[in-house]
Amino acid sequence: MDSTILAFLVQDGLTNGAIYALLGLALVLVFAVTRVIFIPQGEFVAYGALTLALLDTGRMPGTALLLLCFGLAAFLLDLWSMRHRPRIGEFSRSVLVNLVLPVAIYGATWILAPMQLNAAVKALLTMAIVAPMGLYVYRIAYRPLADASVLVLLITSVGVHLAMMGLGLVFFGAEGLRARPLSGGSFMLGFLPIPAQALWIYGCTIAAMVGLYVFFEKTLLGKALRATAVNRLGARLVGVRTQLTGGTAFILAATIGAVSGVLIAPITTIYYDTGFLIGLKGFVAAIIGGLASFPVTALAALGVGLVEAFASFFASNFKEIIVFTLIIPVLIWRSLTTDHHEED
Amino acid sequence: MALDRKILGIVGIVIVAAIPLLPLPPFWITLLNNIGLASLVAIGLVLLTGVGGLTSFGQAAFCGFGAYTTAVLTTAYGFSPWLTLPLSLLVGGAVALPLGLITVRLSGHFLPLGTIAWGLALYYLFGQIELIGRYDGISGIPPLELGGYRFLSSGSIFYIIWGFVIATAIGTRNLLDSRVGRAIRALRGGSQAAEAFGVDIVRAKLTVFIFAGVLAALSGWLYAHMQRSVNPTPFGLNMGIEYLLMAVVGGAGHVWGAIFGASLVLILKDLLQRLLPSLIGSTANYEMIVFGILLVAILQFTRDGLWSLVLRLVPKSPRRKLAETDRRLEKREMPAAGTPLVRLDHARKTFGGLVAVNDVSFEVKAGEIVGLIGPNGAGKSTTFNLITAISPLSGGGIAYGGRKLETLSPGQVARQGIARTFQHAKILPDMTVLENVALGAHLRGSSGVARCFLRLDRAEEAVLLAEAERQLERVGLAAYRDRPAGDLALGQIRILEIARALSLDPALLLLDEPAAGLRHGEKQELSDLLKRLRAEGVGVLLVEHDMSFVMGLVDHLVVLDFGTLIAEGKPADVRQHPAVLAAYLGGVS
Structure with missing residues (x-):
């Protein structure tokens, strides 16, 4: 192996690692606030990537329709839970969030999709379509289980993952798609060409980290999220609406997922089930970060990306085996270092 | 009443035995065979997840080890299929041992994540090994044979599959209703109390883990000889998730619930695979949408699974009759006052x-x-x-x-x-008062998994239960003997803890x-x-x-x-x- 290959592998590993870092951050965020181990995180990546790829071809992405379905399901659940005690305020909020919003986004997509606007508009539209899904998924699957154990929530996540992956198959089909890069071309760093897309990826990861830092440290909602993470009941007692913080966490996670999808769509072909594996690699990083530390998760994600890049060079057939076996010593180490309390 | 249950059991077995003789379409028999194979894995998961509290998404990988062991040995080395049965189970157990040693040490939610990780890694590994044909797999596996009769039709292998399922279900119920079973059931509710009475927690966890792995390997062995070919697809994570779905749907914790859950999921899958493509317009694994929603819905509405709803229709079993015994446990020699x-x-x-x-x-x-x-x-x-x-x-x-x-x-x-009670009472609410107390006598018995599975532990079990009953009488809780311990009032629970401590002969x-x-x-x-x-x-x-x-x-x-x-x-x-x-x-x- 010469230094050119080494440099290529490092660059490749860092690019993928940055994506894993984004996902790892989202996973830590969701776990900290809601105790949900969010296995379907990867599905948002696939949804985002496939939505962008379809917008690229000027077609109407299936996710827009899916968004309507999700919104409708959330609305019906709201109606059901309000059946004994109908309140006009709650009802109108539910109509606004669950019906008006998705219809507006659907309408915007219907108008904008055939117009073939520039890449930035398509990226933003993709995020507008995917991000609200986080809220609906939270409302439909997790909010009724807010007080369940981490284990029950984890099994729920697996159920949500199955359903979302299956819906991805229905709305996108089994064909893989690839999007055009946000901005084409590349520039040379010494002898190494760096594609512009890689710069977008690094930039977004750094922006997300800074954004999360500012959000958690400087805003009231961010502090409310942290309070919920530390103590649900305590947060409720001092007036934090934990349903609001839960919903916020899921919207953020879906947004990050969509961004990752937008970023990764031009560099690899995405299938309806690709997101799961990408998300799991974010998991490896999040677990190294103890599902708690943002900086450790981000660093670990870069490490996962590098391991994967070198594994695919030296033993490409065993790439996935190596990456997923990597998690086991980490899990053991985490189990030994985390205090586990008697489950009572 | 015990006689009635026996008759019920015999009637059940006769019905099962008659099924292939009925004029049913062949795909029904095939479906029932698949249900039987899945039931074996699901029974293991009920023990592992429902009873022991260790959630595993990776059980399908153990099926793979069982199936590939017999596939390689029968096709490449000409072994007889019956000879490979113990070898397949051995390989399943041998893989479960190191994986279990790692996995059971994982705490809380790290454990199921770990099973996802090795479930995926093993699936990719199956697809990479030359010896087992990579993603193409192995074909030409011989059918099972008994006295010259070859079990080729799905109607004939039905008997072998369901014979194993029924034997396994009965054995597993035996196991749960025994000294080892009490230790396993204690894993979930509060292992600290079980540990204080001498239950080796890691060992008990490992026992269920290996037990579930061996059952999955048995299912894989049967699958290989039914299908006559194997490839990695049925041993991946998706199947592992499906097995867990069966256990959750049936009701984690009930052995018959596992068979019920496997039946429901596979019948539903069959229906969906025939109905959905005509609705959606193309063929693919759309049933996963329904499965995902089903899993979430079960957790939201009936977390004990659907079998517990069925059980509600069945009248409660009457007061349990303890076996007579004139033996008593040996008492410790007390030090002089x-x-x-x-x-x-x-x-x-x-x-x-x-x-x-x-x-x-x-x-x-x-x-x-x-x-x-x-x-x-x-x-x-x-x-x-x-x-x-x-x-x-x-x-x-x-x-x-x-x-x-x-x-x-x-x-x-x-x-x-040295025996103790706890300030915050640590009892197992789903176990009966008697069983809770018998857990205290854990160290005074010695029966292991095999003896309990085969019901060879009855003499010792009778003595242990008689001791537990004696302690209950001593503290004045005998009237509550067969009630779930969770039904007792707080003060009675404290007394129950004392009876449990006395069962240790402290x-x-x-x-x-x-x-x-x-x-x-x-x-x-x-x-x-x-x-x-x-x-x-x-x-x-x-x-x-x-x-x-x-x-x-x-x-x-x-x-x-x-x-x-x-x-x-x-x-x-x-x-x-x-x-x-x-x-x-x-x-x-």
Whole structure:
């Protein structure tokens, strides 16, 4: 192996690692606030990537329709839970969030999709379509289980993952798609060409980290999220609406997922089930970060990306085996270092 | 009534045996065969997840080991399929052992994540190994053969599959209703209590893990000889998730629920695979949408699964009849009254900067009741945890009959004849009162998994249950024997914990606030019971806030305040001690 290959592998590993870092951050965020181990995180990546790829071809992405379905399901659940005690305020909020919003986004997509606007508009539209899904998924699957154990929530996540992956198959089909890069071309760093897309990826990861830092440290909602993470009941007692913080966490996670999808769509072909594996690699990083530390998760994600890049060079057939076996010593180490309390 | 259940069972078996003889379309038989194969895995998962609390998404990988073992040995080396059966199970168990050693040490949610990780890694591994044909797999596996008859049709292999399923279900029920079963069932509810009665937690977890792995390997072995070819697809994570779905749908915790869940999921899958493509317009695995929604819905609405709804329709089983036995468990030889039992020597426990127990020294003698009192947060329960080795000492020592307790595990401490109750009662609410008490006698039996599975443990089990019943009578809870322990009132639960502790046949009994929640008459009975135990030579260490109860009972009082021993001696003297008055009533100076 010469230094050119080494440099290529490092660059490749860092690019993928940055994506894993984004996902790892989202996973830590969701776990900290809601105790949900969010296995379907990867599905948002696939949804985002496939939505962008379809917008690229000027077609109407299936996710827009899916968004309507999700919104409708959330609305019906709201109606059901309000059946004994109908309140006009709650009802109108539910109509606004669950019906008006998705219809507006659907309408915007219907108008904008055939117009073939520039890449930035398509990226933003993709995020507008995917991000609200986080809220609906939270409302439909997790909010009724807010007080369940981490284990029950984890099994729920697996159920949500199955359903979302299956819906991805229905709305996108089994064909893989690839999007055009946000901005084409590349520039040379010494002898190494760096594609512009890689710069977008690094930039977004750094922006997300800074954004999360500012959000958690400087805003009231961010502090409310942290309070919920530390103590649900305590947060409720001092007036934090934990349903609001839960919903916020899921919207953020879906947004990050969509961004990752937008970023990764031009560099690899995405299938309806690709997101799961990408998300799991974010998991490896999040677990190294103890599902708690943002900086450790981000660093670990870069490490996962590098391991994967070198594994695919030296033993490409065993790439996935190596990456997923990597998690086991980490899990053991985490189990030994985390205090586990008697489950009572 | 037991006879009725037997008849019910025989009728069930006859019905199952008659199915292939009925004029059913062949795909029904194939479906039933698949249900049987999945049931084997699901039964293992019920034990692992529903009973033991260890969620695994990776069981499909064990099916793969069973299937590939026989595929390779029969096609490449010409082994007879029956010869590969034990080898397949052995490989399943041999893989489960190291994986289990790693996995069961994972705590909380790390465990299921770990099973996802190795489930995926093993699937990719199956697809990469040349010996097992990579993603193409192995074909041309011979059918099963018995006395020249080849089990080629799905109607004939049906008998073999369902024979194994029924035998496994019965054996697994036997296992759950036994000494080993109680230990496994205790894993979920509060392993600390089980550990304090000598259950080796890691070993019990490993036992269920290997048991489930071997059952999955059996399913894989049968699959290989039914399908006559194998490839990695059915051994991937998606199948692992589907198996877990079956266990959750059926109701984690019920052996028959596993078969019920497997049937529901596979029949639903078959229906969906025929219906959905015509609705959506193309063929693919759309059933996963429905499965995902089903899984979430079950968790939201009936977390105990659908089998528990079926069970509600069945009348409750009547009072259980215990087997007669004239054997009794051997009793420990009690040390003579007055010999020192346990001795704390400058025992110390710190949590970070907080000194919970500060160089405390005292001793408990045989045939003596020692009261350990002090305000809340004085370190009384921490002292109990130090003696029973639940928390490690930070300094000093605890000696018991010449042995250092701090070097032992909680189970080894129990083996020395030290039994305890907990301040926050740790019972297993779903187990009956009798079974909870029998858990206390765990160390006095010795039957292992195989004996329990094959029902060879009955003589010993009868003696253990008779002992448990005797202790229940002794504390006055005999009337509640067959009720779930969770039904009892708080005071009764405390008494139940005492009965469980007595089942260990203790020489030293540690009681943490036993009288809390008791009515006056019940306190009187408890006091009488403790006096009788004292007369038998048992040493008792008692934490209690009810002073009139303590003062009338104990021989010796030890008073802690903020972790420090501030007074000890005869109750009457301690009562007048100025430091004690200050601690309880506030300083006067």
